[in-house]
Amino acid sequence: KNQVEQSPQSLIILEGKNCTLQCNYTVSPFSNLRWYKQDTGRGPVSLTIMTFSENTKSNGRYTATLDADTKQSSLHITASQLSDSASYICVVSQGGSEKLVFGKGMKLTVNP
Amino acid sequence: NAGVTQTPKFQVLKTGQSMTLQCAQDMNHEYMSWYRQDPGMGLRLIHYSVGAGITDQGEVPNGYNVSRSTTEDFPLRLLSAAPSQTSVYFCASSYRGSWNTEAFFGQGTRLTVV
Numbered sequence: 226k227n228q229v230e231q232s233p234q235s236l237i238i239l240e241g242k243n244c245t246l247q248c249n250y251t252v253s254p255f256s257n258l259r260w261y262k263q264d265t266g267r268g269p270v271s272l273t274i275m276t277f278s279e280n281t282k283s284n285g286r287y288t289a290t291l292d293a294d295t296k297q298s299s300l301h302i303t304a305s306q307l308s309d310s311a312s313y314i315c316v317v318s319q320g321g322s323e324k325l326v327f328g329k330g331m332k333l334t335v336n337p
Numbered sequence: 338n339a340g341v342t343q344t345p346k347f348q349v350l351k352t353g354q355s356m357t358l359q360c361a362q363d364m365n366h367e368y369m370s371w372y373r374q375d376p377g378m379g380l381r382l383i384h385y386s387v388g389a390g391i392t393d394q395g396e397v398p399n400g401y402n403v404s405r406s407t408t409e410d411f412p413l414r415l416l417s418a419a420p421s422q423t424s425v426y427f428c429a430s431s432y433r434g435s436w437n438t439e440a441f442f443g444q445g446t447r448l449t450v451v
Contacts, residue, residue, distance in 0.1 A: 229379065259440075268341075268427050268442030269380075314379070325440065327372075327379030 227252040229328035231315050237334045242305055246331055248298040248315035256320040260289050260300045263312040263330065272300070272313075305335045339363050343428050343443035350418040350450045358413040358446050360428030366441075367433040369411040370395070371403065373424040374445075380427065386411055387433065418450045 229250045238244050250258070257276050261269035273282045277293040286309075288301045302309055315328040344359045362369065370385035382395030386405040400422060402414040411430075415422060425447050431440040 266445070268429075268444050270442070271439045274439060324382065325380075327381075329377060329379045 227317075227319060227326045229315050229317050229326050231313075231328040231331050233331060234329075235332040235334070237336060238305055240305060240307055240335050240337050244302050244305060244333065246300040246302075246313055246315075246333070248300070248328060250296050250298070250315070250317045250326070252317040252319050252326045254320035255293065255296075256318040258289075258291055258298050259316040259318065259325075260287070260298075261314040261316060263314060265311070269314055302333075307335050307337060309333060310335045341428055341430050341441050341443040343426075343446050345446060346444065348446060348448050350415070350448065352418060352420060352450060354418050356415050356418065358415075358426055358428075358448075360411045360413065360443060361409050362411075362428075362430040362441070363409065364430060364432070364441065365408060366430035367408070369405065369428065369430045370440075371401070371411070371413045372427045372429065373397065374427060375424050383413065383426075415448075418448075420450045422448065423450045424448060 232247045259274045260272040263269040272287050273289040275282050275291045282289050286303045291298045312330040312332050314330040317326045341362045367388045371383040372380040374380050381397050383401050384403040386392045389405050389408050392403050425445050427445050428443040429440045432438045
């Protein structure tokens with residue numbers, strides 16, 4: 226079954242600290258992996274899209290890694306800010322179709 | 338650039354009522370889709386369209402209808418609302434020129450069925 230699992234489910238950190246979010250997937254065939262940020266009451270916004278040949282991709286303070294062999298990805302947030310408080314969703318695109326398989330998301334809270 | 342626009346943002350329906358959730362995009366994207374987001378679950382695909390005049394069912398299509406008469410618009414119709422359809426609904430669009438293009442989401446419609 227095509228699944229995307231995220232951990233932890235929630236995380237509370239202090240402003241300025243770093244954190245890493247994890248994503249494991251079983252989607253096959255694999256096309257690409259995406260990380261989305263969803264602010265409360267808003268729609269998801271794309272942070273990165275990674276193909277199987279990309280190991281690392283950065284977007285400002287966000288750095289995503291992908292290990293296609295172990296089917297794992299991580300999203301590292303550096304020097305967190307209050308505005309990073311949101312849900313982060315890992316999404317895997319299934320090859321050969323337009324279908325996106327969504328993780329349940331994890332809630333990050335950054336406290337001052 | 339408006340992107341993906343959904344209306345209304347909030348709606349309360351009585352069981353059995355029907356309504357249409359509107360979705361419009363101004364990016365000339367071929368691919369549009371509807372998702373629902375429920376607590377503790379990932380977004381689930383309801384219906385999608387790969388172009389005007391072409392629609393198909395997603396993972397949870399029962400109780401919903403769609404049509405795609407233009408590239409810009411992709412309305413979602415609830416035929417007879419049920420409490421199980423209480424959810425947040427998101428419309429998304431993307432360009433189909435490449436398989437790794439970004440999907441753009443609307444702001445969502447929070448629907449409550451009482």
